[in-house]
Amino acid sequence: MADDPLESFDDFKNSFAYGTRNDLSFKFLKKLDGDEAAEFLRLVLFEVGELFDGAAPERLIDLVYEWQVRAYQPELDEGRPWTYEDRPFAPLERSLGESTLGLVTSSGHFPSGEDPTPFGVQDMSQVEATSRIDDFLRATPELTVIPRDIPETELRVRHPGYDIRSVVRDPGVALPRTLLVEAERSGLIGRLHDEMFSFVGACAQGRIRREAPGWVERWKAAGIDVLLLVPV
């Protein structure tokens, strides 16, 4: 607890992952052991000190990035149920310039007025979503349709698993609609499909495996030839 005078360092570092100091950009601290987390914080403070004297901010960005990558690397003996030996592959049926492309992101975007209302909650805030991460991880993912011509002001986003500040500032960070329209105009792709799709990727894995076949059938029936997938 943040106000506990006996709080341990482990409690402190873990509190950034859905705890009292929750910060989804730094929840990886929980994955570091105590010594690693202490070293990370020491290095961050050192680089902040360097910023005072004019160091390039990229050094701090790179430091945090490298530790984030390090934190998410799995242990060698860690069992991971998503490991597969086969490599499914469907070759393009026609050239990309003649193909209709579908855009699918796990960003949690939805159009204003079409809130998927997780767990029946109207207008769930990002803070509440984050506090219910365990509920999301047990839930069936819902596919949200986003018209390709939706005004940016009509886009909403909510997701319990990542820091949404960047996609709020610029949806193109995870929903590259503008660039795909540009690719369509230049002939790089035949067409961006009229509908884009989003869901909350923090969901029950057994349930998404059951949902995915229906989603794919729907996309194929809609005339989509290829998919660009963007996890966050």
Place this chain on the structure above:
Amino acid sequence: MCHVSVGHVAREAESQGLSTVTVAVRSFAHVAREMGYPRTVVTRHPMGRPLGPPGDTGAQRRVVHAALSLLESATEGGVIVELEEPYRPPTD
């Protein structure tokens, strides 16, 4: 978890004959390898910013074009292209 969820979708799509390409951040490149993502472009971007910094259309375009290029060039499943461009937010 998003990268695992999307991996299930990608695998299902390919098994039904729908070609896919996925943009993944490097923190979760191991998920792409272990799940056998059909085609993957890996970016050196922080989690939550897969295509690039907000407002940097140029960086985002390079990622999108790399993904589209991989869609056309891949001849087998499990192909991973790692982009080397570091994450550099616009300063102006």
